[in-house]
Amino acid sequence: xxxxxxxxxxxxxxxxxxxxxxxxxxxxxxxxxxxxxxxxxxxxxxxxxxxxxxxxxxxxxxxxxxxxxxxxxxxxxxxxxxxxxxxxxxxxxxxxxxxxxxxxxxxxxxxxx
Amino acid sequence: xxxxxxxxxxxxxxxxxxxxxxxxxxxxxxxxxxxxxxxxxxxxxxxxxxxxxxxxxxxxxxxxxxxxxxxxxxxxxxxxxxxxxxxxxxxxxxxxxxxxxxxxxxxxxxxxx
Numbered sequence: 167x168x169x170x171x172x173x174x175x176x177x178x179x180x181x182x183x184x185x186x187x188x189x190x191x192x193x194x195x196x197x198x199x200x201x202x203x204x205x206x207x208x209x210x211x212x213x214x215x216x217x218x219x220x221x222x223x224x225x226x227x228x229x230x231x232x233x234x235x236x237x238x239x240x241x242x243x244x245x246x247x248x249x250x251x252x253x254x255x256x257x258x259x260x261x262x263x264x265x266x267x268x269x270x271x272x273x274x275x276x277x278x279x
Numbered sequence: 280x281x282x283x284x285x286x287x288x289x290x291x292x293x294x295x296x297x298x299x300x301x302x303x304x305x306x307x308x309x310x311x312x313x314x315x316x317x318x319x320x321x322x323x324x325x326x327x328x329x330x331x332x333x334x335x336x337x338x339x340x341x342x343x344x345x346x347x348x349x350x351x352x353x354x355x356x357x358x359x360x361x362x363x364x365x366x367x368x369x370x371x372x373x374x375x376x377x378x379x380x381x382x383x384x385x386x387x388x389x390x391x392x
Contacts, residue, residue: 170322199378199379207384208369208383208384208385209323209369209382211380221378222377222379224379256323258323260378267328268380269325270315270322270323272322273321273322
């Protein structure tokens with residue numbers, strides 16, 4: 167079965183640079199969630215989209231922005247990167263506005279030097 | 280706001296022994312509860328979830344959990360541990376109008392031969 171695809175899987179950036187992470191949800195899934203997992207930490211919710219509109223916002227820094235496109239893929243844009251942004255970034259997808267299961271991608275590991 | 284507390288950041292059991300991972304939640308409304316497993320350098324995989332109905336929930340790989348409202352608990356159990364069960368386990372909650380998951384701090388399960 168098709169799963170959530172995230173690219174790139176690994177990314178190394180310097181401080182103050184920008185990064186763009188991409189998420190391709192499971193086909194026919196219209197809701198995307200972004201989570202950040204710092205080293206040894208639990209995943210923290212950043213932001214979510216339903217039908218290309220922002221549906222909820224968590225602890226996403228102002229330096230970050232995200233959007234969901236017409237094909238339902240989503241991109242997380244991160245600017246002015248800081249050392250503390252080094253983390254595993256997960257995307258999850260689900261269907262509709264109910265309490266359906268969120269299916270997680272393999273994550274993008276971002277290292278900021 | 281909802282929250283999850285996982286008692287014990289590390290649990291070690293012998294192969295074949297009972298696995299018990301504890302999770303307590305806080306929610307002002309009936310919660311939706313989840314257990315996810317994370318293997319090293321991988322994404323999160325859903326083990327089981329409770330939304331409504333039967334309070335004893337069976338999941339994949341022989342795991343089950345029981346929702347106990349009076350104890351605000353959702354402990355994860357498996358009768359007989361296998362070496363392949365060694366991983367990080369996260370309890371998560373959603374609800375109160377928010378579909379994003381709030382995770383506990385995780386429990387690392389070690390299985391000794």
